[in-house]
Amino acid sequence: xxxxxxxxxxxxxxxxxxxxxxxxxxxxxxxxxxxxxxxxxxxxxxxxxxxxxxxxxxxxxxxxxxxxxxxxxxxxxxxxxxxxxxxxxxxxxxxxxxxxxxxxxxxxxxxxxxxxxxxxxxxxxxxxxxxxxxxxxxxxxxxxxxxxxxxxxxxxxxxxxxxxxxxxxxxxxxxxxxxxxxxxxxxxxxxxxxx
Numbered sequence: 001x002x003x004x005x006x007x008x009x010x011x012x013x014x015x016x017x018x019x020x021x022x023x024x025x026x027x028x029x030x031x032x033x034x035x036x037x038x039x040x041x042x043x044x045x046x047x048x049x050x051x052x053x054x055x056x057x058x059x060x061x062x063x064x065x066x067x068x069x070x071x072x073x074x075x076x077x078x079x080x081x082x083x084x085x086x087x088x089x090x091x092x093x094x095x096x097x098x099x100x101x102x103x104x105x106x107x108x109x110x111x112x113x114x115x116x117x118x119x120x121x122x123x124x125x126x127x128x129x130x131x132x133x134x135x136x137x138x139x140x141x142x143x144x145x146x147x148x149x150x151x152x153x154x155x156x157x158x159x160x161x162x163x164x165x166x167x168x169x170x171x172x173x174x175x176x177x178x179x180x181x182x183x184x185x186x187x188x189x190x191x192x193x194x195x
Contacts, residue, residue, distance in 0.1 A: 006101035006121060006143060007049040008042040010035075012058060013078040013088040014108075018187040022058050023108040025065070026191060034110040034185075036068050042103065043070040045117045050074065053092040055081045086165075087158040098149040104162075105141035111180035111194075112141055119174050127172035132181040138173070139181025 012024040012035060019026070024035035032040060035052070042050050050073045054062070059077050062069075069075075078091045089104060096102070101124055105112060116132050120143040124130045130143045142162075144152065148169060155165075185191050 003121065004100045005046040005048065006103050006117075007051070007096060008045075008047040008103040008105065008141075009051045009053070009089065009092040009096075010038055010042070010105050010107055011085065011088050011092070012052060012054045012107035013081040013091075014085075015055070015081060019185075019191070020188070022061060023185065024054065024058055025061060026110075026185070027195075028110050033067060034107050035062070037110045038105060038107055038112055039068070039070055039073060041112045041114060041117070042105075043072065045114050047103070048072060048100075049096060051076060051092040051095065053078050053088040083158050086155075086160045086162055089152060089162065090155065090158060093149065093153040096149070096153070098146055098153050100146050102144050102146070102149045103141045104144060106184070108185045109140040109181075109183050110185070111178075111183050113178060113180075116176055116178055116181060117141075119176055123172055123174045125172070126170070128169035129166060130172040130174050132176045132178075133173045134176055134179050134181050137182055139176070140184070 016023045026034045028037040053076045076091050078088045120130045128145050128148045132139045
């Protein structure tokens with residue numbers, strides 16, 4: 001029996017105040033922005049649905065720039081990104097059936113790799129969620145079970161902190177050798193550190 005390939009939820013609705021520009025549009029390499037790089041990897045992994053949650057300003061910019069987006073991308077606009085990250089997760093879950101596991105990933109962690117996605121996907125098993133760990137530090141992306149995705153989708157409190165919410169569920173840590181799972185590029189100093 002073929003393993004179920006998770007869907008992906010890419011969070012890019014933040015205001016990027018510390019960076020001074022949309023992090024999704026930062027240059028990853030000569031071919032891709034952060035957004036395009038993340039989309040390319042989730043598509044290469046075989047995710048059937050790739051949900052991108054952005055704010056209205058970023059939606060306009062991505063349209064103007066005609067960024068490369070896989071045909072299986074579904075764009076959702078969080079009209080109130082100031083409500084926080086959890087509101088973006090809830091926005092992105094709405095078009096999904098939540099009948100398979102789901103990667104939840106931040107666009108400011110652009111080093112997602114097919115290898116790490118495979119490791120997470122094969123390790124989820126009976127746990128509610130899996131997290132890549134490098135040298136005892138948790139990284140990105142998060143993989144939640146279909147059951148947990150449905151629970152998240154039905155949550156009404158948009159102000160919840162995801163880490164706090166997840167404490168009630170069974171966690172599976174997955175040791176990885178890729179230090180880049182720890183990357184969280186929130187400002188220009190971090191950008192220069194990783195690039």
